[in-house]
Amino acid sequence: MNSKILDEFARSIKKAKIKSCLIMREDRLVFEYYKNRKIENNPQKINSCTKSILSILIGIALDKGYIKSIAEPVSSFFPELMNILDDPRKRHITIEDLLTMSAGFEWPEFGEWNYSTPMVFSSDIIKFVFERNLENDRGEKMNYNSGCSHVLTAILQKTTGMKAIEFANLHLFKPLGITNVQWYEDSKGINRGGDGLTMTTVDMLKMGTLYLQEGNWKNKSIVSSDWLRKSTQPYYLTYESIGYYAYHWWVRNLNINNAEVSSTEMIFALGFGGQYICIIPGLSMVIAITSDMYEDSLKPLRILEECLVHL
Numbered sequence: 440m441n442s443k444i445l446d447e448f449a450r451s452i453k454k455a456k457i458k459s460c461l462i463m464r465e466d467r468l469v470f471e472y473y474k475n476r477k478i479e480n481n482p483q484k485i486n487s488c489t490k491s492i493l494s495i496l497i498g499i500a501l502d503k504g505y506i507k508s509i510a511e512p513v514s515s516f517f518p519e520l521m522n523i524l525d526d527p528r529k530r531h532i533t534i535e536d537l538l539t540m541s542a543g544f545e546w547p548e549f550g551e552w553n554y555s556t557p558m559v560f561s562s563d564i565i566k567f568v569f570e571r572n573l574e575n576d577r578g579e580k581m582n583y584n585s586g587c588s589h590v591l592t593a594i595l596q597k598t599t600g601m602k603a604i605e606f607a608n609l610h611l612f613k614p615l616g617i618t619n620v621q622w623y624e625d626s627k628g629i630n631r632g633g634d635g636l637t638m639t640t641v642d643m644l645k646m647g648t649l650y651l652q653e654g655n656w657k658n659k660s661i662v663s664s665d666w667l668r669k670s671t672q673p674y675y676l677t678y679e680s681i682g683y684y685a686y687h688w689w690v691r692n693l694n695i696n697n698a699e700v701s702s703t704e705m706i707f708a709l710g711f712g713g714q715y716i717c718i719i720p721g722l723s724m725v726i727a728i729t730s731d732m733y734e735d736s737l738k739p740l741r742i743l744e745e746c747l748v749h750l
Contacts, residue, residue: 444746445469445470445746448743448746449472451742451746452472452739452742455738455739455742456713456731457474457713457728457729457730457732457739457742458473458478458483458729458730458731459472459473459474459478459483459640459727459728459729460640460727460729460739461640461643461726461727462724462725462726463647463724463725464722464725465723466723473640478640478729479640480639481639482619482620482621482637482639482642483637483638483639483714483729484636484637484710484714485636485638485643485710485714485729486634486710486711486712487634487708487710487711487714488636488643488708488709488714488715488716489622489631489632489633489634489635489636489710490585490588490632490633490634490687491646491687491688491707492611492636492646492708493588493592493603493632493687494538494686494687495611495646495649495662495670496595496607496610496611497509497534497538497591497595497686498666498667498670499610499611499661499662500595500598500599501663501666502662502663502666503610505595505598506534506594506595506598508534509533509534509535509538510535511533511534512531512532512533513532513533513534513536513537513590514529514530514531516593516597516598517565517569517593520569523566523569523570524569526572526573528543528573528576529569531577534594535686536577536578537587537588537591538587538591538686538687539578539581539674539675539684540581540582540583541575541577541578541579541580541582542584543573543574543575543576543578543579543582544571544572544573544582544584544586545571545573545574546571546582546584546586548583548584548585549582549583549678554711556586558589562626562627563627564586564589564627564629565589565590565593567586568586568587571586580675580677581677581684582677583677583678585632585633585634586633587632588632588633589631589632589633590632592629592630592631592632593629593632596629596630602622602628602629603622603629603630603632604622604630607620608620610661611661611662612642614656615642615646615649615661617638617642617645619638619639619642620637620638620642621636621637622635622636622637623635634710634711640727641727643714643716643727643729644716644726646708646716646727647716647717647725647726647727648725649662650667650706650718650725651718651720651723651725654666669686670685670686671685671686671688671690672685672690673685673690674686682707688706688707689706689707689708690704690705690706690707691704691705691707692704692705693705693744693748694748703719703720703721704720704721705717705718706718706720707740709736709740711733712730712731712732712733712736713728713729713730713731713733713736713737713739714728714729714730715727715739715740715743717743719747726743728743
């Protein structure tokens with residue numbers, strides 16, 4: 440990497456409220472920034488980056504046969520909800536619809552709720568989600584919905600007989616040497632699928648590296664490469680300023696000056712406040728960022744792209 444470009448990037452992130460940034464290219468750490476040592480050593484809230492890690496866990500559950508198919512209707516996991524499904528269309532919402540946030544619920548998380556959701560104050564979040572009216576048919580449109588993510592962790596718990604954190608520790612975190620992690624729960628003991636994880640920046644980098652290594656870690660398969668490819672296809676474009684939505688991952692194209700990679704795909708997890716796990720397969724690059732930019736979560740992405748465009 441060009442040292443002048445990295446120096447300019449370092450100046451830009453120091454001016455902003457970026458707390459940490461690690462860049463790895465071709466298995467080598469080429470950039471490291473921590474605002475202070477406390478941030479380096481302590482787990483950080485990664486907010487909605489939780490969703491992308493949850494996507495990996497769903498893939499592992501599929502690989503191991505705990506979940507039979509993402510085409511399964513969600514209602515089959517919650518028979519107790521049958522009496523409240525006032526709209527018959529809700530019975531046909533699938534796991535895949537939750538992953539792409541195309542279930543169709545009226546859910547103004549990026550609107551009047553202003554990036555939060557009243558579901559966190561509910562004593563039964565699953566019921567809260569399914570009581571929402573449908574404003575679209577399933578699969579018709581993606582609308583950002585952290586409730587979909589929470590239902591996915593509940594399904595993971597029901598199918599595996601373990602809390603999501605227990606399943607993750609066994610099949611994802613510990614195999615990658617990740618031990619310093621917490622996952623907050625709702626009042627019913629279900630891990631919060633939308634934003635509940637805390638982990639260090641180094642461990643965030645490991646999540647991206649796992650993708651770059653096609654689901655393998657130290658010659659062991661953690662999650663199938665087929666799932667990683669399928670879960671990061673660009674399915675819906677609702678928010679052009681961010682990019683396409685996949686299975687709880689975002690996808691966008693980068694326009695880079697380098698003629699060999701003039702248009703290359705970036706797959707990324709995005710958390711409120713500016714938390715990022717970015718994978719750029721065409722550059723063999725992984726980037727992890729934590730920030731406190733709650734007034735503009737996309738600013739770190741703009742700073743990063745300004746750096747990458749000059750590669």
